[in-house]
Structure formats: C-alpha cells, structure tokens
Amino acid sequence: MRKTALNTALWTTLVVSLGVSLSACSGGHEEVKAPERVEEAAEIARANAPEAEDMEFAETEPMVVATADTAGTEDEDVDMAASAVAEESAGDSEDLAVNVGAELYDKQCMACHATGLLNAPKYGDAAAWAPRIEKGVATLTDHSANGFNQMPAQAYNGVTEDQIKAAVEYMIAAAS
Numbered sequence: 263m264r265k266t267a268l269n270t271a272l273w274t275t276l277v278v279s280l281g282v283s284l285s286a287c288s289g290g291h292e293e294v295k296a297p298e299r300v301e302e303a304a305e306i307a308r309a310n311a312p313e314a315e316d317m318e319f320a321e322t323e324p325m326v327v328a329t330a331d332t333a334g335t336e337d338e339d340v341d342m343a344a345s346a347v348a349e350e351s352a353g354d355s356e357d358l359a360v361n362v363g364a365e366l367y368d369k370q371c372m373a374c375h376a377t378g379l380l381n382a383p384k385y386g387d388a389a390a391w392a393p394r395i396e397k398g399v400a401t402l403t404d405h406s407a408n409g410f411n412q413m414p415a416q417a418y419n420g421v422t423e424d425q426i427k428a429a430v431e432y433m434i435a436a437a438s
Contacts, residue, residue, distance in 0.1 A: 303380055304414035311373050363432025366425050370416060375433065380412040383437070391437035399434065403427040 367375070367385070374382035383390035394402060407426045409415035416426055 300412055303412050304409065307374065307380055307414055360428075360432060360435075362425055363428035363430070366421065366429040367432055370421065371429055371433065374413075382413065385433060386436045388437045391434065395434055395437065399427065399430060402430045402434070406430055 372385070374380055375385045378384045383394060403423060403426055404410075405413060406429070407415065407417040407423045417423055
C-alpha cells in the first residue's frame with residue numbers, strides 16, 4: 263500500500279510539472295526584450311569586431327535628372343539628351359551601388375550578418391529578412407545607420423548613409 267501511494271504521488275508530481283512547463287512554453291506570451299542591455303550588447307559587438315579599415319569608394323558622376331521645370335518645355339532635344347544621360351548613368355550607378363554595398367558588407371556588416379550575432383538576420387536568409395524588408399529600405403537604412411534594438415549604429419569612421427543604403431540593398435537582394 264505504501265508503494266502505491268508513493269507511486270501515485272510521484273506520477274502526480276510529474277504530470278503537474280509537465281503541465282506547468284508546457285503552459286510556460288505555449289504561445290500567447292509577449293516576447294520579453296531587454297532594451298537596457300542593448301548598449302551592453304553593442305559594446306560587446308564593437309569589442310569583438312575586427313578593426314575598422316579605411317575604405318575607399320569610387321567617385322561617381324552627378325546624375326542628370328529631369329525636373330518638373332524642364333518637363334513640357336519646347337526644347338525636346340535637351341530633355342531627350344538628359345533622359346539618355348540619366349538612363350546611361352542609372353546602369354553605372356546600380357553597378358557602383360552593388361560594389362559599394364558588397365564592399366561595406368564584407369568590411370563591416372559580415373561580422374554579425376554572416377553568423378547571426380546579436381540576432382542579426384543572416385545574409386541570404388529570405389525568411390529572416392522578409393519582415394524587415396516589409397519595413398522598407400529607408401527604415402532599414404535608418405536603423406542601420408543610427409542603431410536599432412541590438413544593432414549598433416554603423417554610420418561611423420566616415421561611413422556615409424548612402425554607403426549604408428547600398429549595403430542594405432545588397433543584403434536585401436541576396437535575401438529576395
């Protein structure tokens with residue numbers, strides 16, 4: 263009789279423990295974030311990151327863009343020439359943006375995005391990037407340049423927001 267009571271008590275404890283642990287793991291709970299630890303995580307990432315390198319980026323020619331003032335003027339030859347230059351420059355600037363984005367990724371972004379450090383979405387992981395891509399390039403560029411949650415600010419040591427935008431677009435293209 264004593265053995266049966268002990269078995270019943272042990273089984274009851276097991277079942278109750280299992281129920282409590284399952285309810286703790288079930289959905290419906292908000293994710294707990296620790297914003298006060300973001301700066302600490304950023305400092306750890308900076309301390310473990312490779313040394314910043316001097317980066318040289320190619321000079322680009324100004325892009326001719328037709329404005330509302332030139333649209334509808336009588337001098338269509340000027341408009342056509344401007345359009346031709348803009349189309350020609352667009353291809354060159356896209357190639358340049360990809361090169362700048364790839365270079366900045368290799369030198370600065372890869373430290374976290376290649377491994378998923380600090381919950382960074384991994385390069386080329388479409389599922390991890392999808393909710394971020396929905397926010398738009400402007401938001402992602404702002405978050406990357408100025409820092410957001412666990413991501414430390416990347417606009418330092420002469421890195422411009424345009425270069426960061428190129429890197430963001432480079433990573434988005436790999437995940438799309």
